[in-house]
Amino acid sequence: MAANNRSPGTPLDRRPEARTFSVQDLLEAVARGRIRIPSFQRGLKWDRADARLLLESLHRGYPVGTLLLWEATAPAGEGRIGSLTLPAPAMENALWVVDGQQRIVSLARVLLAAEPDQDAFALYFDLDRSDFVIPPAAGRRRADPSRWLPLTVVLDSERLMHWLLEHAAGADSRPRRDTAVQLGRRLREYEIPAYVVRSDDESILRDIFKRINSAGRSLDDADVFDALNGSRSRSRPSTVAEISSELEELGFGHIEERILHRLLRVLIGLPVVEGARDEPPRLADAEAAEAYRLTAATASRIILFLRNDAGIAHYELLPYKQAFVTLGRFFHLHPQPSRRSCQRLARWIWRGALSGAHQGDTVSTRKVLARILRDSEDRSVDGMLEMIGPPPSLLPDVSDRFNFRFATGKLLTLALLSLEPRDLTTGERLTAGQLLRRGQAAHDPSALLQILPRRPGRNDEALQSAANRLLHPPAPGGVRRLLAGTTDEAMLASHGISEAARERLVDSDGAAFLKLRAEWLRPRVQAFFDRRAGWGEPDRPSIASLIIDDEEA
Known part of the structure; x- marks a missing residue:
């Protein structure tokens, strides 16, 4: 499967439109399905603390950065953001979020949730201290109901008025009412700048995305790959994050996206990691869908092997994670290895972990990957075992200082x-x-x-x-x-x-x-x-592999 890279330098047919969205208009577009959080975007890395800082910045009038949106067609579907399930009708001019997902998702989860405490990002506003806070205990809210304003009501001025009439109608609540009205106006009317790119040439969008990414806080390679290759259709899996989520159902724990991204690269014939000057690969839609599917299927085989043959029941117990990627090439080329090969691969896992051989850098990983041959399962395992070397002079001891990170x-x-x-x-x-x-x-x-x-x-x-x-x-x-x-x-x-x-x-x-x-x-x-x-055990392959057919002799 080859990467389809385009040389840089192609100008846009139309300059990006520079415009602003009020927070109210932005979230109304999200709720209608006009603004889409694509499955190919990065996984959500923000938490409620980050959302709180964003709301504070809006309230104070601080800059919160510029959005990058790509106008393109979108299929009908259903959008999911935290606790929200949003309609997503088919449209020709949907705005896909290329840069700004963390901000838009955080605002949606705080301000659009159906119930005040329903979403893990839920926030309230303390009308006495003018501070964004996590949901107060129910007893505190009952004791002083007009003090704690749920942020789920501030986006709609009518809902906010109904809340104030119900909870803060008394004359003594006038300062709190004034603070609530001012907060609602500041949040709703805050305008966020955005660029809207209109182009059918995805390579141009890729170049823009890469430049934005390299100019600011770096994304993971997996994030960039998903942004450029993830399917906008409803097929699954369509991102590395979705693969990781689906694999968790196997009870093996959370597999890091960076490891799954490296596995994907190896499976489609790319170097295990992207070089500093390498252009991120752009695959055709069918190739991308197959790459994600193949990565998920191969990772499942690796998990079954680690659990059943190597006796490693959880991802966090795998001493060196790079071995997961190496095993991926083997199981891709030899999806149904013999019992003897699995036994010898289990020895490879343990010997490399105990000796530190799996700790190696990209160069050593490439050397091991080169030993895995398409035409011979047994010679592949032979080559992997040969890379380990002799047993270490010292093994981990129970009297050593314990640190689970190592x-x-x-x-x-x-x-x-x-x-x-x-x-x-x-x-x-x-x-x-x-x-x-x-x-x-x-x-x-x-x-x-x-x-x-x-x-x-x-x-x-x-x-x-x-x-x-x-x-x-x-x-x-x-x-x-x-x-x-x-x-x-x-x-x-x-x-x-x-x-x-x-x-x-x-x-x-x-x-x-x-x-x-x-x-x-x-x-x-x-x-x-x-x-x-099994240091002292013979490592020869299965007897069947040593038998030479008369016709081949």
Whole structure:
């Protein structure tokens, strides 16, 4: 699948129209489906705090930047923005948002929501302090109903008047009424500048988008690719973000868009990352649709392999994410590998993680990708294994300082998971999905609990080691209390704790507890790594691949 790049320098037939939109007109156009937030645009990176800052800027009259809109045809459909579901009739002159999605989506979610507290971006205005705030507690609103103005009513002056009559009709509420009316007028009438580009030549739009992107805060490569190639039709998936969202349904966690974008590039025959001077690829509509579909299907195969063959049950536990991309080329060329190949690929995953070989830069990734051959599944795996090198002299140890952000922390977490930890309250086996939650796991999952608390001002290495970590949901009163009260030896062993170690915990002898736990865990962790990596096992391919047909001899 080849990229269809156009040389730069083509002028626009018509100059972009410079105009302004009042916030009221802008959001009315969004509600009618005239302004579209295309599926090929970037994923929403703003949160309610960013939306609050934007509203503050509008209220104060600060500049909020210029929008870039592309006038083009649009099919009928249904737009979804946060909690909003908006009609999107077919039209010839829809305005697709090329630059400004974050601002428009934030305004829509705050000001157009049907109910005051329905959207995760919901905001109120404190009429006494003239401040934008998160929704106050229901009790505070009931106690002083005229103080807290929901921003869902300010875009329509008639709705605002009805709210004021219902909640702030008394004479003593006059200052609040005046503040509310002034706020509504400032927000509705604020004018945002915009350029409207009219051209059927998408390569020109691509050039404009790239220049805007490089001149301001950089977008991810995946954002740019989606902006240039994502389908405006209703077919799915049509963005890298949609692929990531759909893959979450497999229970493997959230896969970063940058990794999926690299996977997509490899699958369509491009270098794994875009060079600084490279022009972003522009694919034909059918090619783009196939690229997204292929990426989603290949990523699903990788997930099944990692979970079923490599024993890695969650994306956050994958020590080096670049291996996901490398596996993508293999499963694209060999979608149904033999059991033996999967076994050897699992060794490749673990050996590269334990030795750090998967940590490599783009150059080393290209070298591994070059070893994956279209005409030979077995020689592909041979080449990948050869790139790993000998076993490391030192493997991650439970006495090492623990940090989940690093590969060693993830490897030690996998070793603890291999003990099949059980809930200390219910006795049920805990799964990676229960223990690792999106948004927490990237730095340190809340379920990787410290058994003994850290001491302020003291750099105690033992307290910072994996021996002081427990894979368990947070428990009232702490897990130390639960451990001390547990006499079920199988339950304790599922967390790497011997009866002797538990007794030291009961005696409040923390140092002895950590020492005994490390001694119990160490041989089991090392055996787990050895078993997964299979360093001492033969790496020959399947017997079937070694048999030469008489006609080929």
